[in-house]
Amino acid sequence: MDRAVNVAAPGQAFKVPPAVFALLRTAERSIPVLILLAAWEAVTRAGMVQLFLLPPLSQVLVRFYADTIDGTIPHHIIETSVTALSGYFLAAAAGVIIGAAMAISRPIRYMVEPLVSLAFPIPKISFMPIFILWFGLDTLPKVLMVAFNCVIPITSATYLGARSIDKYILWSARSLGTQPGRLFWKIVMPAAAPQVISGLQIALPQALIIGIVTEMLTGGDGLGSYMIRAVRFSDSETAFAGILAMLVTGLVYMQIATVIRRRVLRWHAEAAAG
Amino acid sequence: MVRLASRLHFYIPVLLAFTLWEAASQAGLIDESVFPSLSSVLVGFVRLLTNNNLLMHAGISIFRQMSGFLLAAGIGIAAGILMATSGWARFAIEPIIRLTYPLPKSALIPLFILWLGIGDASKIGAIFLGALLPVVLSTYNSARGVNVALVWSAWSLGTPRWQVPWKVVLPAAMPEIVSGLRISLALSFTLLVSAEFLISQEGLGYLISQLGENGDYPGMFAAVLAVTVIGVAADRSFLALGNRVLRWTEQ
Amino acid sequence: MAFLEIQDVRKSYVTGQGEPFIAVDGIDLTIEQGEFISLVGPSGCGKSTLLHMIGGFVPCTEGAIRVDGVAVQQPGPDRGIVFQHFALFPWKTVRGNVEYGLVERGMPRAERRQTAQRFIDMVGLSGFEDSFPSRLSGGMQQRVAIARMLACEPSILLMDEPFGALDAQTRKIMQEELRALWHQFGKTVVFVTHDVREAVFLSQRVVVMSTRPGRIKAIVETGLGPGASRALIDEKADKLWDMLRDEVVRAMAAERSKA
Numbered sequence: 001m002d003r004a005v006n007v008a009a010p011g012q013a014f015k016v017p018p019a020v021f022a023l024l025r026t027a028e029r030s031i032p033v034l035i036l037l038a039a040w041e042a043v044t045r046a047g048m049v050q051l052f053l054l055p056p057l058s059q060v061l062v063r064f065y066a067d068t069i070d071g072t073i074p075h076h077i078i079e080t081s082v083t084a085l086s087g088y089f090l091a092a093a094a095g096v097i098i099g100a101a102m103a104i105s106r107p108i109r110y111m112v113e114p115l116v117s118l119a120f121p122i123p124k125i126s127f128m129p130i131f132i133l134w135f136g137l138d139t140l141p142k143v144l145m146v147a148f149n150c151v152i153p154i155t156s157a158t159y160l161g162a163r164s165i166d167k168y169i170l171w172s173a174r175s176l177g178t179q180p181g182r183l184f185w186k187i188v189m190p191a192a193a194p195q196v197i198s199g200l201q202i203a204l205p206q207a208l209i210i211g212i213v214t215e216m217l218t219g220g221d222g223l224g225s226y227m228i229r230a231v232r233f234s235d236s237e238t239a240f241a242g243i244l245a246m247l248v249t250g251l252v253y254m255q256i257a258t259v260i261r262r263r264v265l266r267w268h269a270e271a272a273a274g
Numbered sequence: 275m276v277r278l279a280s281r282l283h284f285y286i287p288v289l290l291a292f293t294l295w296e297a298a299s300q301a302g303l304i305d306e307s308v309f310p311s312l313s314s315v316l317v318g319f320v321r322l323l324t325n326n327n328l329l330m331h332a333g334i335s336i337f338r339q340m341s342g343f344l345l346a347a348g349i350g351i352a353a354g355i356l357m358a359t360s361g362w363a364r365f366a367i368e369p370i371i372r373l374t375y376p377l378p379k380s381a382l383i384p385l386f387i388l389w390l391g392i393g394d395a396s397k398i399g400a401i402f403l404g405a406l407l408p409v410v411l412s413t414y415n416s417a418r419g420v421n422v423a424l425v426w427s428a429w430s431l432g433t434p435r436w437q438v439p440w441k442v443v444l445p446a447a448m449p450e451i452v453s454g455l456r457i458s459l460a461l462s463f464t465l466l467v468s469a470e471f472l473i474s475q476e477g478l479g480y481l482i483s484q485l486g487e488n489g490d491y492p493g494m495f496a497a498v499l500a501v502t503v504i505g506v507a508a509d510r511s512f513l514a515l516g517n518r519v520l521r522w523t524e525q
Numbered sequence: 526m527a528f529l530e531i532q533d534v535r536k537s538y539v540t541g542q543g544e545p546f547i548a549v550d551g552i553d554l555t556i557e558q559g560e561f562i563s564l565v566g567p568s569g570c571g572k573s574t575l576l577h578m579i580g581g582f583v584p585c586t587e588g589a590i591r592v593d594g595v596a597v598q599q600p601g602p603d604r605g606i607v608f609q610h611f612a613l614f615p616w617k618t619v620r621g622n623v624e625y626g627l628v629e630r631g632m633p634r635a636e637r638r639q640t641a642q643r644f645i646d647m648v649g650l651s652g653f654e655d656s657f658p659s660r661l662s663g664g665m666q667q668r669v670a671i672a673r674m675l676a677c678e679p680s681i682l683l684m685d686e687p688f689g690a691l692d693a694q695t696r697k698i699m700q701e702e703l704r705a706l707w708h709q710f711g712k713t714v715v716f717v718t719h720d721v722r723e724a725v726f727l728s729q730r731v732v733v734m735s736t737r738p739g740r741i742k743a744i745v746e747t748g749l750g751p752g753a754s755r756a757l758i759d760e761k762a763d764k765l766w767d768m769l770r771d772e773v774v775r776a777m778a779a780e781r782s783k784a
């Protein structure tokens with residue numbers, strides 16, 4: 001009768017190795033996703049939804065696999081990435097320069113601030129027909145549309161970051177001997193880096209969203225046209241394979257952005273915490 | 275009066291840009307056939323009002339955008355608060371949200387066309403789902419960060435535990451919820467116009483493509499201008515509303 | 526039977542790595558009705574933890590806490606609390622904050638107004654009823670927190686370093702006002718502070734805690750009346766500080782070895 005039930009008494013919990021602990025947490029977290037995916041497969045297999053609305057997960061995976069090894073999906077991913085990243089880097093360069101210029105110069109700030117504040121809420125994609133009219137149906141209007149969308153958050157983040165610097169940091173630098181003319185590049189921009197990077201991070205998913213939309217609108221190659229073409233032919237397997245490819249691309253982008261952020265901001269408190 | 279004056283002052287650069295546009299057109303510096311002058315765009319605007327049912331198209335677009343956005347806001351805030359306050363909801367919802375969040379939202383447009391066809395429902399669906407995830411995530415993140423001392427204060431002042439989510443957590447998380455909603459609002463317009471460009475028989479996006487195809491460029495520019503004005507007006511109204519709700523954050 | 530009984534209380538947490546961590550251990554303390562008692566000790570010794578357990582916000586791992594013979598299970602309006610950083614509801618005005626507990630109790634509007642006004646006047650915030658907390662100074666916010674607590678008429682007041690965030694001058698004034706309030710109402714107060722002089726000035730007994738795990742090192746009767754001279758208070762405070770100094774040094778060393 002003295003076979004005590006082994007309830008882990010508080011203060012005596014056995015020690016779990018960190019790696020196992022992390023693995024268990026991952027397993028726990030994937031349960032709801034697995035249930036959802038299983039339900040998807042079961043519902044479609046049982047014929048409870050029409051196949052052109054929702055094909056079984058397994059068939060989507062088969063299509064995704066086939067289109068991946070024959071190079072179709074990688075080709076479209078590269079195509080989309082070229083558009084999205086060209087526009088993105090264009091916007092990054094322009095945004096940082098304009099934002100910095102706004103912080104330095106009053107007249108520039110006066111001229112540009114209202115335009116940026118107005119451009120934030122407008123659906124910039126509505127200019128796409130104008131861009132097509134001006135730049136044709138090739139890659140150029142897509143890249144410019146992506147840049148148009150991304151430049152706004154990057155500009156305002158740079159400007160706000162550079163303006164919100166703590167004046168005591170500036171005074172410290174002055175008293176330590178930094179010449180006034182060099183304050184901006186030596187102190188202001190590094191101090192603004194966290195916000196600039198936040199702006200860059202916010203803009204990256206937008207580059208992908210807009211890049212894909214422009215492909216849907218103009219045709220050609222890329223994930224957007226890959227998917228829209230499938231929908232036009234009611235080929236739902238390919239459409240879902242397209243979604244999967246976009247999800248993977250989005251995940252990779254986000255991951256890269258996080259890694260870069262950690263690297264650049266090693267001195268920042270948030271990197272130390274993470 | 276002073277505030278009005280300073281607000282007008284703020285927009286002088288915009289007026290300047292418009293003036294420059296008109297002047298350049300008048301001087302023949304830009305090609306009228308692909309870049310109509312401001313005056314002909316304004317004439318086109320009046321023509322759209324009288325001949326092309328601009329108001330009807332705008333009404334349809336706003337209806338779609340508002341339906342999708344309000345649904346997303348209501349459900350998203352509720353889900354975010356629920357996740358922050360209930361272990362079960364967090365267990366069930368968070369992994370799915372985290373997995374699907376990186377999906378570029380534009381993927382939803384063709385998906386809903388596939389599911390719901392070319393009418394209102396497919397636009398509302400895409401806007402709803404696209405705006406939903408950011409709302410859920412921003413609500414959840416801010417609700418999770420609510421100072422536990424606020425919750426404890428409410429408990430000790432007699433608030434039953436089950437009332438804490440809306441009596442304490444929701445108002446405390448409101449500042450971040452409002453800024454998350456503002457981003458979703460802008461996204462909802464982008465999705466709306468994209469979906470209407472892609473496939474539709476009404477709405478401003480449809481009107482813009484139609485005018486473009488017919489070569490009516492002043493009309494097309496005017497319709498783009500209408501979308502722009504609606505987007506800005508929606509954002510400014512939202513800001514005004516947000517400032518009212520968040521009066522308590524003013525220093 | 527003592528009014529507030531803390532009997533052999535221990536609190537342990539499980540850390541992120543799954544290891545047990547004992548925050549406080551073997552706390553035995555009885556507090557009489559109407560007594561003003563302070564807890565002092567190095568930071569991290571578990572003063573807040575103990576206060577939170579009395580408040581019923583976190584459960585004891587072992588032992589029991591009883592008020593009037595009834596075990597504490599959950600928070601309740603009988604034990605009011607003031608947190609170090611005030612924890613006012615920032616979306617409510619001063620009046621809204623002070624009325625909050627009265628609303629929860631279902632007090633009718635007119636009576637509620639009147640009651641809240643009485644406590645707002647008492648802490649000297651007349652004229653600020655409609656201000657939001659973000660507009661107030663730290664000292665004023667602390668007054669609101671005290672009024673909010675008092676409005677619920679708790680029988681025990683729990684205060685966690687309530688004046689820790691205030692500047693030295695405001696702090697002195699607040700200490701005097703709190704002592705006057707206590708003389709006026711004669712409520713039981715459990716007061717956490719890291720300032721020994723504050724503890725001596727305000728309380729009848731001071732509990733000195735040691736760290737890692739937090740235990741009671743000594744309980745000191747101040748034996749000072751309301752008219753105690755400055756010199757006498759300083760003398761008592763110095764003695765208390767001698768007792769505490771070693772503990773603080775030890776706690777700092779432990780902190781360094783951890784980092």
Ligand SMILES: Nc1ncnc2c1ncn2[C@@H]1O[C@H](COP(=O)(O)OP(=O)(O)O)[C@@H](O)[C@H]1O
Binds near residue numbers: 540548575
């Ligand atoms: N929720 C918790 N989980 C783990 N450890 C905690 C928790 N709360 C407090 N602790 C730890 O318990 C100890 C005592 O904390 P606390 O009561 O806040 O100390 P004090 O108020 O005396 O500074 C500290 O080492 C703290 O890190």
Ligand SMILES: [Mg+2]
Binds near residue numbers: 572573574685
């Ligand atoms: Mg503490």
